[in-house]
Amino acid sequence: MLNKKMQKLGEERSVIREIFEYGNQRAKQIGRENVYDFSLGNPSVPAPDGVRQEIEHLLRELPSEKLHGYTSAAGAPEVRQAVSDYITATFGVPMRPELIYMTCGAAASLTVTFHALAEEGDEFIVLTPCFPEYNVFIKQAGGKVVPVCTDSNFHIDIPALAAAINEHTKAVLVNSPNNPTGAVYGEEELKALASLLTEKSKQYKKPIYIIADEPYRELTYGAKVPYIPALYPSTIVCYSFSKSLSLAGERIGYIAVAPACEGSEEIFSAVCGAGRSLGYVCAPALFQRVCAKLLGQSGDIHAYERNRDLLYNALTQAGFTCVLPQGAFYLFMQSPLENATAFCEMAKKHELLLVPSDSFGIKGYVRISTCVDYEMIKRSLPAFSALAKECGLK
Numbered sequence: 102m103l104n105k106k107m108q109k110l111g112e113e114r115s116v117i118r119e120i121f122e123y124g125n126q127r128a129k130q131i132g133r134e135n136v137y138d139f140s141l142g143n144p145s146v147p148a149p150d151g152v153r154q155e156i157e158h159l160l161r162e163l164p165s166e167k168l169h170g171y172t173s174a175a176g177a178p179e180v181r182q183a184v185s186d187y188i189t190a191t192f193g194v195p196m197r198p199e200l201i202y203m204t205c206g207a208a209a210s211l212t213v214t215f216h217a218l219a220e221e222g223d224e225f226i227v228l229t230p231c232f233p234e235y236n237v238f239i240k241q242a243g244g245k246v247v248p249v250c251t252d253s254n255f256h257i258d259i260p261a262l263a264a265a266i267n268e269h270t271k272a273v274l275v276n277s278p279n280n281p282t283g284a285v286y287g288e289e290e291l292k293a294l295a296s297l298l299t300e301k302s303k304q305y306k307k308p309i310y311i312i313a314d315e316p317y318r319e320l321t322y323g324a325k326v327p328y329i330p331a332l333y334p335s336t337i338v339c340y341s342f343s344k345s346l347s348l349a350g351e352r353i354g355y356i357a358v359a360p361a362c363e364g365s366e367e368i369f370s371a372v373c374g375a376g377r378s379l380g381y382v383c384a385p386a387l388f389q390r391v392c393a394k395l396l397g398q399s400g401d402i403h404a405y406e407r408n409r410d411l412l413y414n415a416l417t418q419a420g421f422t423c424v425l426p427q428g429a430f431y432l433f434m435q436s437p438l439e440n441a442t443a444f445c446e447m448a449k450k451h452e453l454l455l456v457p458s459d460s461f462g463i464k465g466y467v468r469i470s471t472c473v474d475y476e477m478i479k480r481s482l483p484a485f486s487a488l489a490k491e492c493g494l495k
């Protein structure tokens with residue numbers, strides 16, 4: 102026999118992947134240029150030139166057995182040092198390399214962190230709409246997912262959050278810039294969150310952590326992204342280079358336990374233990390070293406901004422409603438039909454592939470990825486207009 106829970110998880114189709122596969126099939130039938138696929142969050146701009154240059158440099162400079170061999174389980178010491186120095190210099194938080202754990206992207210950063218923290222009965226608050234995989238990661242770590250809806254502009258609803266916190270709350274997951282809404286949480290909002298969690302931690306006589314999921318940190322269109330450990334010490338940052346450096350397939354990121362976090366060293370030991378038990382030791386060695394040289398850099402954000410502007414202007418002019426995203430590369434649009442899945446089916450008839458919001462933990466919206474080819478967006482605009490007409494907008 103086998104683990105039925107895992108079998109079920111493996112057999113469950115991801116809605117996003119299903120739409121993407123449909124797009125591939127449809128492209129074979131009617132030509133790729135006639136399908137407008139807005140489903141995936143795969144970076145569409147090239148990695149910065151520095152990535153190739155650093156790979157070539159490393160291939161020249163390091164003997165292959167060193168370059169491709171195991172690093173320490175938590176990562177190469179010089180890489181952890183570089184990440185720590187970067188955090189200290191950029192955000193003014195005195196980081197230490199002993200609190201940096203290199204991982205296989207944000208998915209691994211999160212999974213390891215949830216496993217490191219979760220004890221029986223623990224609750225993890227997620228702010229919805231949110232990345233669907235949080236549910237899988239938290240449940241598998243033995244935690245309970247507690248969704249708290251954001252406000253009408255997709256910002257933190259502090260009173261709703263306050264009402265959801267209790268003695269079982271272990272952590273609040275914060276993802277800014279946000280997938281799927283593009284919201285970027287400002288300093289005042291995060292300070293309000295910090296003071297709420299400080300008060301609740303005192304009330305329940307235990308730290309309530311923030312887990313900051315930050316794969317989109319560098320992808321903003323003018324908005325500042327405050328560094329949460331500078332505002333709230335009990336923070337664990339789950340970072341990834343997937344989106345910023347367009348390296349999603351290389352699986353590389355890190356966990357940074359804030360140095361002022363209560364019990365930071367014990368938490369780091371638990372991170373190492375969770376990494377060990379899950380087999381997430383020694384993140385890809387070549388890309389650890391590449392990323393250490395490209396900290397804080399990103400691909401062409403202006404291309405994403407241009408895509409966002411073109412789509413946002415066209416959609417709102419056609420009569421659709423959406424909040425202008427301040428970061429990440431998604432537009433979260435209200436579905437004109439109550440049932441977002443039915444609306445996505447209607448959009449499909451116009452060859453528009455959009456993702457219904459239900460799997461993000463909210464009804465009545467669709468997610469439109471803007472990490473796509475600009476020319477495809479231009480070609481898709483008549484289809485969006487026709488869809489708006491069919492829905493009776495304008």
Ligand code: PLP
Binds near residue numbers: 206207209342354
């Ligand atoms: N967190 C969020 C909010 C994401 O959108 C994603 C990927 O789309 C991840 C985590 C996982 O990122 P990674 O590819 O680095 O594992």
